[in-house]
Amino acid sequence: MCSWEMDKSLLCSAGKSDSCNASSVLQLSNCFRSINISEMSKMTLASPWFSTIFALIGLSSNLFAFCVLISAYKKTHSRSRSSFLIFLCGLVVTDFMGLLVTGSIVVSYHFTQFNWTDVDPNCHLCNFMGLSMVFYGQCPLFLGATMAAERFFGINRPFSRSSRASKRRAWCIVGMVWGFAFILGLLPILGLGKYTVQYPKSWCFLTLLHDRKNIAFGMIFALLGICSVGISFILNTISVITLCRVYHDRESVQRRRDSEVEMMVQLVGIMIIASACWLPLLIFIAQTLLQEPPKSLAGSAIPRETENLLLIYLRVATWNQILDPWVYILFRRAVLKRLYPSLKSRPSIMSLYPTMNPSLQRKYTQESVIR
Structure with missing residues (x-):
C-alpha cells in the first residue's frame, strides 16, 4: 500500500468520515499515485543541503x-x-525565477519532509509546481530558438532587420514566448494529462503513464523542446558559417565585427548547454511514452527504473539554469579580448556590403519598410 493510501486508512479508522467520501478519494487520486520508497532511500536521494547549495549557486549566478x-x-x-x-x-x-519558485518547494520538502496529502489534498500546490516545471523548463528552449532567429536575420538580412529592431518589439517577443510556455503548462490543469507527485515525493511533473491524455501532453512537451533545440542548431550553424565567411574574406579582413562575434559565441554557448542538459530528458520522455508499458504493473504505477532515470535526467536539465548565466559572464567582449587580443572594435555586420554607400543603404532600408 502506498503512503497516501496508508494515511487515508488511518483517517478512516480514526472516524474522520469526511476524508473517506468518494469526492475526497477522487481528489487524492488526481495527483497522487503509488510510490514505494523506504526511509533510507529517501534520506539518500533527498539531501536538503545539496538542494539548498544547488539553488543558492544558481540564484547568485543568475x-x-x-x-x-x-x-x-x-x-x-x-x-x-x-x-x-x-x-x-x-x-x-x-532562470532565476525558475530556481526560486521550484527550489523553494523542493528545499522546503527536504527540510520538513511534509506529507503531500496533508499539505495539498486538493493538488493545488502540485499543479502549481508542475506548471512551473513545464513553464520554466520550456522558456529557455523557446527563448534560445527566438534568439537564434533574431541573429539569423540580423546577420543574413542586416538592413531589413535593423529597420525593424526596437526595444519594445524585443520585449513583446519575450512576453509572447512567456505566454506560449504558460499556456503549454496549463494544459494538464485543463484536462490534457495531469501533474503528479514524482519519486522521491519532493516534486511534481508531467506523468509518464500510458493513457491517451498523458501520452499526448508528454509528447507535445518533448517534441516542442526537441524542435526548439533543432531550430536553434540549424539557424546558429548558418549564422556562424556566414560570419566566418565574412570574417575570413580577404577583402573585408579589416572589417571584423566584434559585436556580432560576441553575440554568436554567447548564443552558441547557450545552445550547447541547452542541448546537453535538456535533450536527454526530452528524448527519455518521448522514448518512454512510445514504448509498451510493463503488463505486470498497475495502471497508476511506473517502473522504479523509469522513475530513477527521470529523476537523474531532471537533475541534469536543472543544470541549464546554473550554467546559462556563466555564458554571459565569461563570454563578454572584455573577456574575449583578453583571450583573443586581435579582436578589436570594428564596424557592424552592415560592412557585409562594403560597396554600398550610405545613401543606397538608406534607400534599401526604406524599400524594406515599404515592403
Whole structure:
C-alpha cells in the first residue's frame, strides 16, 4: 500500500468520515499515485543541503549575470545588440525565477519532509509546481530558438532587420514566448494529462503513464523542446558559417565585427548547454511514452527504473539554469579580448556590403519598410 493510501486508512479508522467520501478519494487520486520508497532511500536521494547549495549557486549566478547584462545594456548604442541583450535579460529572469519558485518547494520538502496529502489534498500546490516545471523548463528552449532567429536575420538580412529592431518589439517577443510556455503548462490543469507527485515525493511533473491524455501532453512537451533545440542548431550553424565567411574574406579582413562575434559565441554557448542538459530528458520522455508499458504493473504505477532515470535526467536539465548565466559572464567582449587580443572594435555586420554607400543603404532600408 502506498503512503497516501496508508494515511487515508488511518483517517478512516480514526472516524474522520469526511476524508473517506468518494469526492475526497477522487481528489487524492488526481495527483497522487503509488510510490514505494523506504526511509533510507529517501534520506539518500533527498539531501536538503545539496538542494539548498544547488539553488543558492544558481540564484547568485543568475543575479550576477543580470547585473552584468544591465550594465552592458546601459552602455550599448546598437539597436540589434540592445534587442539581443533584452532577450538575454528575459532568459536570466526566467532562470532565476525558475530556481526560486521550484527550489523553494523542493528545499522546503527536504527540510520538513511534509506529507503531500496533508499539505495539498486538493493538488493545488502540485499543479502549481508542475506548471512551473513545464513553464520554466520550456522558456529557455523557446527563448534560445527566438534568439537564434533574431541573429539569423540580423546577420543574413542586416538592413531589413535593423529597420525593424526596437526595444519594445524585443520585449513583446519575450512576453509572447512567456505566454506560449504558460499556456503549454496549463494544459494538464485543463484536462490534457495531469501533474503528479514524482519519486522521491519532493516534486511534481508531467506523468509518464500510458493513457491517451498523458501520452499526448508528454509528447507535445518533448517534441516542442526537441524542435526548439533543432531550430536553434540549424539557424546558429548558418549564422556562424556566414560570419566566418565574412570574417575570413580577404577583402573585408579589416572589417571584423566584434559585436556580432560576441553575440554568436554567447548564443552558441547557450545552445550547447541547452542541448546537453535538456535533450536527454526530452528524448527519455518521448522514448518512454512510445514504448509498451510493463503488463505486470498497475495502471497508476511506473517502473522504479523509469522513475530513477527521470529523476537523474531532471537533475541534469536543472543544470541549464546554473550554467546559462556563466555564458554571459565569461563570454563578454572584455573577456574575449583578453583571450583573443586581435579582436578589436570594428564596424557592424552592415560592412557585409562594403560597396554600398550610405545613401543606397538608406534607400534599401526604406524599400524594406515599404515592403
